Amino acid sequence: MNSQINILRENIAKVYYGPGTVIDRAICCLLARGHLLIEDVPGVGKTVLATSIARSIDCSFSRIQLTPDMLPSDIVGTSVYDRNTADFIFRQGPIFANIVLADEINRTPPRTQAALLEAMNESTVSVDGVVKQLPLPFMVIATQNPCEFEGTYALPENQLDRFLMRISLGYPSPADEARVLSERPGSSNLRALQSVLHAADVQALQSAADRIRVHDSLLEYIVRFANATRTHSDLLVGLSPRGSLALTQSAKATALYRGRDHVIPQDISDNIRPVCAHRLIPKGGMATGKSVDQVLMTVRESVPLPL
Numbered sequence: 001m002n003s004q005i006n007i008l009r010e011n012i013a014k015v016y017y018g019p020g021t022v023i024d025r026a027i028c029c030l031l032a033r034g035h036l037l038i039e040d041v042p043g044v045g046k047t048v049l050a051t052s053i054a055r056s057i058d059c060s061f062s063r064i065q066l067t068p069d070m071l072p073s074d075i076v077g078t079s080v081y082d083r084n085t086a087d088f089i090f091r092q093g094p095i096f097a098n099i100v101l102a103d104e105i106n107r108t109p110p111r112t113q114a115a116l117l118e119a120m121n122e123s124t125v126s127v128d129g130v131v132k133q134l135p136l137p138f139m140v141i142a143t144q145n146p147c148e149f150e151g152t153y154a155l156p157e158n159q160l161d162r163f164l165m166r167i168s169l170g171y172p173s174p175a176d177e178a179r180v181l182s183e184r185p186g187s188s189n190l191r192a193l194q195s196v197l198h199a200a201d202v203q204a205l206q207s208a209a210d211r212i213r214v215h216d217s218l219l220e221y222i223v224r225f226a227n228a229t230r231t232h233s234d235l236l237v238g239l240s241p242r243g244s245l246a247l248t249q250s251a252k253a254t255a256l257y258r259g260r261d262h263v264i265p266q267d268i269s270d271n272i273r274p275v276c277a278h279r280l281i282p283k284g285g286m287a288t289g290k291s292v293d294q295v296l297m298t299v300r301e302s303v304p305l306p307l
């Protein structure tokens with residue numbers, strides 16, 4: 001299985017010229033059956049990374065360019081009257097795909113953002129009172145610009161919680177930026193990218209991640225860590241049980257990614273920031289001047305990892 005993971009990583013790296021840790025986190029999110037939120041300024045490769053992941057897998061893929069005038073039906077689909085049959089026929093929206101790229105998710109209003117909630121949580125959508133199953137595997141990769149940018153809507157906390165991880169790409173190194181200027185991978189290389197895994201391969205890898213063993217001492221650590229965030233003086237809302245589950249599943253996927261059949265403390269530590277930071281709500285906009293990252297650091301120091 002690790003050979004398949006390595007092949008997938010190398011294929012993505014043909015197009016995305018950025019930190020290898022970003023690719024690592026994205027693949028671990030896929031293995032953990034999670035959804036990925038990529039947040040950064042425009043032009044640093046968010047869409048290229050998301051599209052390269054989708055094109056590396058032989059499965060259905062759709063891209064939704066979210067705009068301020070988009071309606072929920074534009075995402076999930078709608079029923080259309082057919083004169084020939086005198087009945088309504090459901091026409092699927094772009095959410096009916098294995099991998100969905102929701103580009104600039106925070107440029108569409110909350111009502112339309114909410115259309116993604118059921119899909120991301122249950123892998124189903126409800127249309128006209130009928131629950132419809134989405135294809136498996138199912139993953140939403142969303143990109144967003146920082147909330148300070150004009151024309152953006154902050155994602156509500158309940159939708160942020162549906163994303164297993166939130167990551168930032170940062171600016172590329174000078175060497176990587178020179179490669180981008182020379183080769184323009186976002187155009188020629190991306191169009192030529194071939195799939196290297198089938199949907200069934202991804203599901204097998206996800207099942208393998210489920211079977212990764214986690215020692216009771218590590219599960220107890222995750223519970224202590226979550227409780228420490230819930231009682232922290234600078235946080236209004238700490239890590240929920242859903243967040244604890246996300247941290248556990250991400251650690252298991254990371255262990256599989258690194259070629260082990262069991263989780264070690266480092267697998268948990270490496271996932272704390274991408275899995276937990278977007279789930280925490282500070283008090284009063286952090287009037288004390290501390291950032292969520294600083295709070296996470298103090299919590300990690302106060303709850304030592306088991307040896």
